[in-house]
Amino acid sequence: MAIVTLGFAAFAADIKSRIVVEKPRQREDDDLLGRIAAGSQGALAQLIARHGRGLRIFAARYLGNASDAEDVVQDVFVTVWKNAGRFDPRRARVSTWLYKITANRCIDQRRRRFLRNFIGLDDLDCDPASEAPDAEARVSDRQELSIVRGGIAALPQRQRMALLLKVVADLDVPAIAEVMGTSTGSVEQLLVRARRGLRNHVAAHEGRERNV
């Protein structure tokens, strides 16, 4: 009984600390969005300063194309500017909303890119965000990161999205589920598979290097 009580107390403390941490971050974003809805371009610039980096890294790693990511993120903030008044802070966090718009734009962009490749408008799938491992610096640290980058690019789309939302956006499982429009159980499975796939990719590269 005492163990259960202690466990519950620890759980409650953890939840409480999370709530305390989440509040100032959320309040600042909510305030910014309110000012954007009122037409403040300065507030939009501040929101970009806060979330632009995360959104751009997420889009670049998901799409595997830096210039497409740039377009997507610009488009996201233009959408925010137009629709800030519609955001309801009681329904979602600003960060979740931003990543949801970005994820949807990325999916659209990927479809467009696929169509252009299919028609033959794009000859090459330029992919500066996912360099080949041996194109990187020869320092072992950087090489390992390069292999991981290659592994991220090789993951199936939904697994990649779930992993990037977890690691780059630092969203929790329910928020990832909301962004991806799926259940929390499905997100957990995607994360497990993504990590397994990535480990296998890294292990395969390490084995290949040893053989060489």
Next chain:
Amino acid sequence: MTEDEFAQLTRRFGKDVTAWPAPYRQQALLLSAGRQDSPSDRDEALDRLVLEAALDDTDEQRLASQVLARIDADRGRTFGTRLSSFLLRPATMTACSALLFLALAAGGYQLAASEGNALDAKLLALATGSPANTGLLDLSPDDGTENAL
């Protein structure tokens, strides 16, 4: 993240690192934890590696200026689009055509009326016996018209 970058971000987002936006927050927490601090489980270790691999140089100021430029351009385009869509509406086009037709018709009547009035005046002058004022007959003594009559 270097110590200098950490200091810059502290000035930008405040001292409470946990309130910073992602991915600055994770980077700062990693820095404060120190590299020698090994993560508690395998997933956490892999996530750290993924974060490090995913990070890239970004320029938020450039992004902000590009977004604001697009918003300004959109604003101008929106006005143009609204105007053109208003002008291209069937009702607007019909109304404009009707107005143009009426204007042309009224202009024609006006022109015809002014010419008709001048002719009436000349004929009236001729009928009342003062043809010299009408311009219909030139009765200057030099051209011999009087003699011919």
